[in-house]
Amino acid sequence: MAVISLPTPTARRAAPDRDIAGLEAALRAAVRGDVRFDAGARAAYSTDASNYRQVPIAVVCPRDVEDAVAAVRVCHEFGAPIVCRGGGTSLGGQCCNVAVVLDFTKYVHGVESVDPHARTAVILPGTPLDDANAVFAKDGLIIGPKPATHSHCTIGGMVGNNSCGATAQWSGTTAANVERLEVLTYDGERMWVGPTDDAELDRIVAAGGRRAEIYRSLRELRQRYREQIATRFPDIPRRISGYNLPDLDEQHGFNVARALVGTESTCVVVLRAELRLLPKPKHQVTVLLGFPDIAAAGDAAPRVARHSPIQLEGLDEKLLRYEREEHRPTEILDVLPDGHAWLTVDLPGDTEDEARGRADALIAEFGGAACLLEDDDMRQRLSAVREAGLATTARTPNGPDAWPGFEDSAVDPEQLGDYLREFGELLEEFGYGATSLYGHFGQGCVHCSIPFDLTSAPGIAAYRAFAERAARLCVAHRGSLSAEHGDGQARGELLRIMYGDELVHAFEEFKAIFDPTGRMNPGKVVHANPLDADLRLGADYAPAQPATRFRFSSDDGSFARAALRCAGVGDCRRSHPDGGVMCPSYQVTRAEEHSTRGRARLLFEMVNGGVIDDGWRSEAVRDSLDLCLACKGCHSDCPVQVDMATYKAEFLHHHYAGRLRPREHYSLGWLPVLARAAALAPDLANALTATAVGKRLAGLDPQRSLPRFAPARIDRWLRRRRPGGTGERGRVLLFTDSFTTAFAPRIAAAAVGVLEAAGFDVLVPPRTVCCGLTWISTGQLGVATRVLRHTVDTLAPYIRAGLPLVGLEPSCTAVFRSDLPDLFGRDQDAERLTRQTVTLAELLTERAPDFAPKVPEGTRAIVQRHCHQHAVLGADADRRLMEAIGLQAEELDSGCCGLAGDFGLTPAHREVSLACAEQGLLPAVRDAGPDTVVLADGFSCRTQVADAGPGRPAVHLAEVLNAAVRARRAG
Template sequence: MSESVAWLTARLAETAPGLRVESGAGALGQYAYDASNYRVPPRAVAFPRSTGDVVAVLRACKETGVPLTARGGGTSMAGNAIGPGVVLDFSRYMNRILDIDPAAGTARVQAGVVLDALQSATALHGLSFGPDPSSHSRCTLGGMIGNDACGNRSVRHGRTSSHIEALEIVTADGVRAVADRTGLHPVDPGDTDHVARLEADVRRLIGDNLAPIRTELGRVPRQVSGYQLHHLLPEHGFDMARALVGTEGSCAVVTAATVRLVATAQASALLTLGYDDVVDAAEDVPEILRWNPTAVEGMDEAIVATMRARRGPDSVTGLPEGRAWLYVELDGDDQATVNTRAAELLDALKAQGRMTGGRVVESAAERRSLWRVREDGAGLAARLVDGGESWPGWEDAAVAPENLAAYLRDFRKLLVSHGLTGVLYGHFGAGCVHVRIDFDLATDTGRTATRRFLGEAAALVVSHGGSLSGEHGDGRARGELLEVMYSHRMIRAFAAFKEVFDPEGLLNPGVIVAPAPLDADLALHQIQPLVTEFTFPHDEDGFAGAARRCVGVGRCRSDVGGVMCPSYRATGEENDSTRGRARLLQEMVRGETVQDGWRSTEVRDALDLCLSCKACSSDCPVGVDMATYKAEFLHQHYKGRIRPRSHYSLGWLPLTSALAGYAARPLNALLRGPLGRLLARLGGVTTQRRIPAFASRHALRRVLRNAKTGEPAEVLLFVDSFTRAFRPEVAGAASRVLADAGLPCTAEDGLCCGLTWVSTGQLSVARKIMARTVAHLDNGDERPIIVAEPSCAAALKRDVPELLGSDAARRVADRVHTFTGALTDLAAPDWSRPALPDNVVLQTHCHEYATFKGRHPADLLRRLGVGKVDEAEGCCGLAGNFGFEEQHYDTSMAVADLALKPRLDGIDQDTPTVVVADGFSCATQIDHLAGDRGIRALHLAELLDPAADQAAQPGETS
């Protein structure tokens, strides 16, 4: 810790007792990044709980000369949310909605409020906040104000600045004020003279620069670059609130805002339009705008292909033929009228002759799916299906919508001339184009070429009358290029405006005014590949390339939607997010802030609460697979060292459970008593859970013998260690159901997928276990392999080939199906199951959700006739060994509280309801949560078992 930071921390302990300040390598490594190409390690990170904390930090920074950067969700793509001094993270604690006034149509919110939280609260009053960036599930209002963010419906609602009534700010010297549409006002009477002088200096500056402000600013709808000084012109009433929007925290720190809300439309329609390329799509934009749409969004085929590859072919439906698409949304008060307008617009566009196809999307689920593709554009474009990487830096240019086609035509020529490829998407209706480009940012030659391209791109967009930035701000990516867009006099006016507010240049230095070179502080660097156990076949640089997948878009910080990231949802800490962990792994590979490599305690601690649920491998737009990274790290970290006790007790469970089967009855009795609790403590296992009862070694043989049909086997039923040891009756039920579905099976017992050794990072042992299993299964038999336990199916499907890296492993993996997948893809066409329950509460295993895309139990249950499937979307919290480990019990229960427990608590005892959970962990967690109420989870096989109405053959479990 530097002397200035030590003094600052000591000072804050006096002036802001209770303020959380972190300066360890873990925090500095995570907060060195946002979603841009840049890396600037801070000296400390502070987490204010009140405006008083913010005042204290600013005053301490002024006293020590330490810079300060305000940060919301950390999703800025231009390098706006990183800085070399103190980073203020508003998202952790200053995230409250202070007031909603439905009559006035306003809300007052703290800077760290996530947009979706505001939207959920205002929706109760039929209102919403108009701007809606694609990052709405994790971006904060403070960040939106900093960048003057827009969003998908900016055609209708414009930029954030249009919806700001007042900003509550703290100046660089720690003075509180309110900026509104009439000027600046002090909060404390003692600061009246100070604030009056500040306002007078601004008025003088505007008066001296009326001509350039009137001629150079506010020319196109999305002109975000620079400062928006035109809001201070006399004819605009000296609107200080709007002038401070888009200053990227370089003039003052926003702690709260009063925002204007808009009425929610009563009806809407979505059209999807196909084109041969994005230029053709852009040519139709002027005609579309005549129809007063709420949104006109565009994207090209690379994003769609990547989405389908990552989440399954059914993840994108409803698009007409084409290689580029527009989404057009219309709204109104009456659905019939809106539908008529949509049909008329479609006819008008057909007459234009550019479309390859178009349709109105009727299904609400299909609409949600399509919007998700567009909203994940930045991440999907970052790591494409062919493995190529692309980067921001020129991702945010904007022109007038009528100039968009001409600009895109010239821009694509520019890309070709530089040998670059760009993935295009964005707000076509507002003339704002997002593009990620395959820059080479890791070498000096590549960086020089990137600088040359950016200079020419800036000149090109200016020649089309456009703006360098249309909503992401200038940041470190474009600040240096402002001189291409603005006159010297305007650049001096920007500098003077910042100096009035921040004379010592402490607020977010290096952006907009006195900008850092655009190729300084780039995060990518040349690396030496690491020797690892996993092969990381989809990443060119192995483990380092895999960790580099994270580009900071922060979808893992969402509280709703998908399954990722359960630990972040439980704790709210960046350290417990997929992004936070990935950034620390990047720092470990880099070897600067985190210097201990595989032995790093900072990385170990960040990975500690990762449940290895694998949801990120599906939900993360760039396909980060933190479960695999954690397994590799644990293997390397503990190589040649004593491991945590639970790695032995739980990691070796397949072996110990097989031995336990020889004495199941006395052992189960022993484990239920005091000695069992002592053994649990010695093994690092929580005593707050019952240890599941072991089945005798004869039980599986008995149930399989009773399930035999005598028909020739069409498939192999892989009896995993969990099924064999704890619920052999599932294997019997699975055999009967498969036979009933036209898939008579042969049971394969005595093999193991190696999952428990993988999840505890014992990869050398896992390799041996997997190699034995593959050698047995890859014997010329090409029959499908059906696995009742989803986590074991996922291990065979993904972990085995990625750890062994052999053709044999890949052949085996290609044959693996979950039980759900087998019934979905392989069952006889006319197979059905009568007399299913009307209501099912479903817990889908995270590994099944992530690995077997488009083959989920909920879809199968609905197809088979279950009336209502109430799915607990999220992790159960037990997650294999995680929830049994003593130190993780509380987090496990907190994760269960997010989705599973509310579903179980909501079961009406008067309404017959069946709970289904194929995962052994999930079923165990359900028993822990609701077993005392008589609620037990069935495996899907037990639910569909033709013999379900007969007495089942139980295993010896007592």
């Protein structure tokens, strides 16, 4: 048998001669989807969640499967390399390359067919896992593997990586759940592959052609390397490194589909996947077991695994400490049993009694530090803590940045405890001892982020030395270098340590069978680029350190460090809100550069140069930020707290310095000043803003119905008014924000009524003050700072006297709690103001806990939570207060209303704004019963409901409370 001829490693890594202009023209002519050669798109795709950075040639988002086939055909004609990309969360560098990126996630998603009886489904590659599982839920079925990125990882990416997740303890890896794949080779052969018996194999080979050549070569490869395949592959549940050559064996059915799973886009393009579905467990309980250290937890894992759990996870106290330091919602941690490390064990049952009985048996065997967790909500919170592990350990407030690189090893579960001890010793030897160790312990998988120094030559040399030593240690324990994250560039070079030269050559031959010219994701897995090459940072990392208005105190005062904060986890790429806000523009457009991560990548490229060289003047960055709603959802929902609203404000401040701005920056950015002028002649102002001409002059959408200015300013009346309360609970200062004062004075009046009924004396500022929000959101930070300085100085006597400042508008209140300290730093009056600013609900629940005027029995409400309240203020006090007054409130899982800041009022943003509202808010308002209260504290949310909704008004919580107070008095 002839050995397959392989291109040389040098040829594989060398960039092909390319006619870029010709390639672009040909792709635009052939592809109906997006074809992007611009700097913005290339910057957004320059890296994944790994340590690597390779700027792509272009990005193609095919419109459908046939469009993808057309794109590959053009790339083949020009010899352009290709890399297929799913959620872009790969940690080994396999999703970035100097190649044409095929991104299926924007258009090529959906479940094409489901057979609930056969328990199979055909799914398009760009489909997020959670979206697919939502389709199967009605039949009680589920795709078994569930990576931590399940909300946004894609089926194509899972196939490419052979993904696992915690539930692989029960379901097996992605490969174990693949029935068939439709694949396309670089040279154009399109075929379905799967298990192949001898008779079918003979028929395929006899038919001739490219497919026959592939199958014949695969059969010959199996024969040549049969002994090595049988002896050198570790027999462990999490062997992800290398190619799945054992699946070519007869006993595995010569399964070409499963052999291709985990090849990381180095062999074929996956066009469709037929997956096996599993019945969803009917009942689950969770047992928590405590241990003195993480190695002891590893020792116990094999015994626990004999109880057949769905998940068996290990985590140490360092991980939990980091989560507390990052102010994560970690109430669940309070129920953990005593110990310094824990196993979390999910046990299934057909009935609650069966699941509870299995839990009791496990607890009885282990005794000691153990507890049972049956509440589904608490179980989900614990799962969220574990799923946040990567981001939690990557950017810690009180420690160095940590990175992937050897974050994903797996060993024989029987050797896990010993491996953890020796691995911990190796970390200490290299000075990486602060690392948290956690993972899927039931299958011997260990995760960690390691504080490598990737910005100096000695640090990078230590990184390489550690990776080589760690690889040998892993192999000594019958392990795999990767347990689910794949090899890519981080581990591809190390495969010889695990498999030896002969099997690595077999991998090279396997790739060449499908990709003889080496154009599929070159430099990854086989003939891999060095693990210390193509680093995102590197020994020459020297980003610009521009002076900024915001202090970026969480990033050591460095905008460059803020731009580096994104760890690439991709939570911002969820296709629906799912209980959060981030990232509304991505949910509508599904475009990478309109996700928080994509924007962070552009900012990183801006401060480092190379792809984006025009700094603050960059139009590519401006265009990416244009659809950022400044909702601040990422401030809370992003696991590493990227705050894109602040980054956008800073960028706009510099981008427009010394030149004309868009008209809406003047009309809406200076709204507080214009509102004061409008108060002189409100009828004239309303007449002007109601005309299409007036709206166009202001840069606003002529189709929008703008809020009407109030006939008079309530703040002036409130200053003249004598307090009407008893004052038994003391005095409070009501912040008369510009939105409430100019457009909704009824809310301020209602708030005064409520506060006085609760026993407070209500004061208002002696003159007009403003939080500066409109100037902040439009990047006019010089004006914003002056406005805030005036406000802080005006309020200082009241704040120094200890009065709480009560905010009614969430976005304005959030400025005092978030933006003000980052603009003013160690300013004592500003710090006092930040500490003493409260919402109405916070004040009442904390200082008047017995004040609870009841609404009529059975009163229902749907609640649209303002984004800034979700991200900065929190809503626990609101929930407690609504429960206390008897309001049956349903908080909508609707995300952003789409009208944040000046967004949604301009013609260019209309489509995205309304699409955001249609995610959940507007349908919920339409479906609400006629007696259901629509509750929205945010001015923007109420405006969106009034303008785009079914014509029913939304009200503020102060109005609901005041109505209850008045009803009590009348009764």
